[in-house]
Amino acid sequence: MSHRYSFGALPGQDGRTRFRLWAPGQPGVTLQRRDAPDQPMRQEPDGWWSAEVEAPPGTRYRYALGNGPTVPDPASHAQDGDVDGWSVVVDHAFAWKNTDYAAPPWPRAVVYELHAGAMGGFRGIMRELQRLATLGVNTIEIMPVADFAGTANWGYDGVLPYAPDETYGTPEDLKALVDAAHGHGIAVMLDVVYNHFGPAGNYWHSIAPDFFRKDIHTPWGDAIDFREKPVRDFFIENALFWLTEYRIDGLRFDAVHAIADDTFLQELSARIREATEGRNVYLVLENETNDAARLEKDFDAQWNDDVHHCLHVLLTGEHDAYYADYADDPAGHLARAMQSGFVYQGETSQNLGHARGKPSGHLPPSAFVNSLQTHDQVGNRALGERIYSLAPADGTRAAMLLLLLSPPVPMLFMGDEYALRKPFLFFTGFPSADLAKAVREGRRKEFARFPAFNDPEKQKKIPDPNDPATFEASKPDPEEHQSEASLHMESFVSTLLRARNMRLGPHLAGAQSLGAGKLGERGLRAVWRLGDGSVLTIAAQFGPDAVPCAGAEGHVLAESREDVAASVNEGTLPPYSAIAWLKAAA
Secondary structure: OOOOOOOEEEEOOOOEEEEEEEOOOOOOEEEEEOOEEEEEOEEOHHHEEEEEEEOOOOOEEEEEEOOOOEEOOOOOOOEEOOOOOEEEOOOOOOOOOOOOOOOOOHHHOOEEEEOOOOOOHHHHHHOOHHHHHHHOOOEEEEOOOEEEOOOOEOOOOEEEEEEEOOOOOOHHHHHHHHHHHHHOOOEEEEEEOOOOOOOOOOOHHHHOHHHEEEEEEEOOEEEEOOOOHHHHHHHHHHHHHHHHHOOOOEEEEOOHHHOOOOOHHHHHHHHHHHHOOOOOOEEEEOOOOOOHHHHOOOOOEEEOHHHHHHHHHHHHOOOOHHHHHOOOOHHHHHHHHHHHOOOOOOOEEOOOOEEOOOOOOOOOHHHEEEEOOOHHHHHOOOOOOOHHHOOOHHHHHHHHHHHHHOOOEEEEEOOHHHOOOOOOOOOEOOOOHHHHHHHHHHHHHHOOOOHHHHOHHHHOOOOOOOOHHHHHHOOOOHHHHOOHHHHHHHHHHHHHHHHHHHHHHHHOOOOEEEEEEEEOOOEEEEEEEOOOOOEEEEEEEOOOOOEEOOOOOOEEEEEOOOOHHHHHHOOEEOOOEEEEEEEOOO
16 A cells, blocks of 8 residues: 555455544454454544454454444445445456556647446447547546445445445456556546535444534435545545555545535645645536636636537527526627636626626636536436437537637547447436335435426326336447447547647647637637647537638647538538637747
């Protein structure tokens, strides 16, 4: 182990292992091993309990609380028998092959978000690495892998943050994936959830009730109490655990707006930077508040849902729920996002009913991760439809050109590269029928402002999240990938990424906007100066009519259709099209 973690089982070199648990208020804690006598743990100051005993790697163990149940280790590194089973002592020694790998500088990242289960587990992802590298992807972002209750889950119901879920593979399998990715020149990011635990298998309420606040609640239950130092350390050390023991290259922090502490994120970033000094480690936020200050020093970037929402409204015309915030002027809002990052920089959100965001125009383009789709924006639809079944094909190609050639960091969602139409649904695999029912009802309440969730007839068509068939229906279809239309789209995406990586990539650091504005009512034109002084111009039209558009200086870098450049030379940008020009530095 490269770090002496406060929590959990740390094996030594002599077959003995140190076990440590924070359980304030317990009259006693007993270490149970499946094949050895019970061992009372020694009480330490400040609510800690420890024991050092014979327990070689592979030992199954758990804790018997003095005034409560027998529980798995909340810092378990692996489980045998789901979240309620035995925790496993893990030897983290691994024969790494690609020890000289260095992740690319963040402005050059091309991110590919994926779900480990839908891709066939850690070994299944490994089989896709060569294809993704050839495509031009240099970073994969894996949705949360922390152990969750049941057979399938998006990952945001994890309860054992240090343990990769058994359904995806072993700790060694995950390390093999990271090592193989590095061998293909691909960095690995991991989505982590530090704002809540899942609804099944979380024993912290029994172990240490002080782990949670009594005065603040989140949509997922009591808020975690980050005022307690052991609580802060539990999550900060978890981040270090993935970055060091697994050599993960970056973390995406889920819904940090639900973390009820103003100082935790700053400490999290500072301790990670100190522990990983000399490495390119990506730290990316999901933050509904659009707090630009978080991106000035502590974190590299934020998922920019504003860009997704603008593109979705332009391509589909939908205006329900949060899309209402963009429906009045989607092209104008998109132009603002291309120029200065966030759309909402302090204005009142109609959807939220209060002001949202801070000024972001001073931030570099790489502070924003833009996407045409994410797991959230697809899977939180009632029927999980992807944009390719909702919008004109030419429109999605135009959006893809804007996404992949503009300086902000682009992110593809698995299947985007070949215009996958198969849905990605919300799925769970909870063993409890009562919990499965609560999940179904809770989702209908959460998304009630979308018609499909509150219309009795449409509700009948919503797949049951807990039905195993729902998870199976969300896996990419290899046969669809081989269709002529899919291969054509994949070739187009590969061409765009080749242009980005070879022509733009070396100069994305230092890029800055030179302005953006509308073309008609559904198009835009945006211009950036890159780090070497070259000028990138992109024009895109997301409506069914041609719009006046003059060409730009420089050569055509890419066009979404073969006729776009010729049409612009005659003064018009065709319907559902996009084009990019690059003017070399003087």
